[in-house]
């Protein structure tokens with residue numbers, strides 16, 4: 040038995056509905072060809088189908104082709120994205136949520152001086168948002184995790200994740216919960232509203248990439264290094280439209296929280312989500328976190344073959360990784376797929392003339408703040424302390440939850456870390472999401488090491504020149520004692536007055552030997568609270584941060600037809616993540632106020648014509664910022680479109696990146712390629728996303744060209760099943776060009792376009 044000082048939880052609302060799921064899976068097997076072998080990802084997805092015959096019937100290829108209509112089990116929302124999700128949910132005028140849901144106050148907590156002061160200052164600064172979220176939670180019966188309770192993904196793993204579950208989360212690292220053998224998918228608020236309103240949630244059946252793990256991790260290598268290595272192999276696009284399913288003898292040996300780290304960073308390769316077969320380590324984690332009844336139910340479901348792939352199931356591609364050969368990696372700067380093994384990191388830095396002085400070391404976050412991470416890190420700190428060393432640079436620790444913080448404190452690990460110079464921050468996102476108030480190195484080239492998951496420019500401290508290298512918490516910690524990025528802790532020594540000191544490989548416990556400590560019990564909300572319909576939603580009409588959402592009008596005069604004479608506003612060049620389209624940092628405070636946050640639209644995007652950042656030329660030749668140019672089009676009531684590059688909208692699930700262009704009157708975006716979540720978000724908000732058939736056609740549409748669709752009407756009225764939509768492009772000199780694109784609209788998505796947005800359509804269906 041695994042020690043647990045936590046009381047056994049009431050597991051009624053958190054145990055997956057296994058009997059229903061197994062019954063649906065039986066129906067699925069009757070619809071699929073006899074004897075079809077299913078991957079684990081397919082089993083979980085298909086067990087959540089609303090109507091197996093409708094989604095899978097009629098034969099033919101499913102993965103990568105068919106749209107699945109699904110019934111997710113649960114929704115989790117973080118404080119930044121929950122605002123817009125709830126504002127949208129409110130427009131549907133339903134009395135309660137259709138599935139259990141939780142809200143987590145984590146993104147709006149700033150890291151500046153230390154846990155207590157940061158928390159009280161952030162609560163004060165964001166009071167109206169937290170009050171709004173709490174009032175909505177009360178009204179609709181949603182579990183509310185108040186500021187200080189922890190980071191959404193860690194809390195979900197500790198409380199709600201369960202093998203075989205299908206969960207949506209309004210955050211791109213929702214897949215973290217895959218560490219417990221489930222499918223957890225990051226979506227925009229509008230998709231979350233589908234689940235909250237019991238509207239079929241639609242997903243194009245993903246391809247399944249199998250990753251076979253053999254061998255065993257040794258020495259300094261960790262699950263983080265596995266995903267850093269895999270990110271290098273797959274790149275930020277390699278997982279697009281795919282679920283990554285791990286299998287092989289190397290899987291059961293990994294801790295549940297280590298698997299969560301791997302699943303978490305599957306988001307960095309664009310994967311829909313990641314999952315693993317149910318294992319003894321998952322069972323132990325469930326027991327240790329007070330969820331024995333969930334483990335027992337999962338054991339039964341596993342016996343019926345639900346929680347692992349069928350013998351002989353086929354993957355769309357298989358990547359094999361021998362864990363015994365894996366060495367620590369450092370990924371970056373500025374992109375998580377630039378993977379460098381530790382042994383060549385020094386030469387990599389020197390060849391690229393990157394700074395070699397470390398300016399700060401940061402560990403924790405939703406990615407790497409498990410008990411195992413913290414105890415291994417503490418083993419490094421103990422060694423350094425015994426050698427008389429202290430961290431040479433600011434060393435910040437972000438616990439993922441109150442459970443972790445209290446347990447780390449109880450077991451003395453926090454004392455160890457603080458004794459070598461660490462500052463423990465609040466249980467919140469803080470420096471991982473631009474909420475790090477740092478006065479040093481403003482505007483200067485400098486290098487930081489983090490155990491976080493994402494390292495796009497300016498992500499941590501708002502400084503475009505801060506180079507963030509991602510590594511395991513063990514490597515980040517060891518490097519903090521050297522302060523020099525040329526230092527290889529596995530082979531090099533640090534000089535001390537008593538002679539050279541060299542680390543031995545870290546060690547630690549997967550689960551706390553004397554059990555977890557719950558810490559401040561007041562953080563945990565009552566499970567599945569009853570809705571309180573009389574609760575007033577707290578939004579002040581004079582608020583600059585919250586604004587009641589007005590529905591968008593349809594772009595189609597008579598409910599269908601072509602989109603005609605849109606002006607091309609600009610051609611966006613190169614990498615354009617959702618951070619570029621709707622920046623985070625200081626803008627996070629306007630998440631619930633569409634008019635105000637729209638003023639950041641595409642402000643870090645590069646204009647392919649002229650190469651300037653945040654500059655667009657209006658039709659009269661006037662140069663202005665991109666959002667102000669968009670505003671001018673909106674004032675003139677002139678529809679516009681954008682041409683964008685590859686993997687447009689990669690990164691987070693931020694729906695504002697779709698809402699804002701729509702708010703300013705954007706009607707269509709034509710891309711070399713789209714990131715999956717963002718493409719769906721555009722459709723949800725009534726913007727038509729199209730893919731160039733020939734990527735070199737990207738430069739054939741220029742700013743001020745007039746663009747019309749040809750073939751959209753037939754798609755919308757159902758007379759064409761062709762994915763091809765032609766674009767007629769009229770140049771300013773009157774010459775015409777025709778360009779072929781393709782759409783990816785499903786039948787429901789066509790309705791979203793027709794009615795102006797998915798919510799308009801959902802509202803109409805509910806009223807009818």
Ligand code: SF4
Nearest residue numbers: 212404405468471472
């Ligand atoms: Fe928070 Fe960073 Fe995790 Fe996102 S990735 S949930 S910002 S800690």
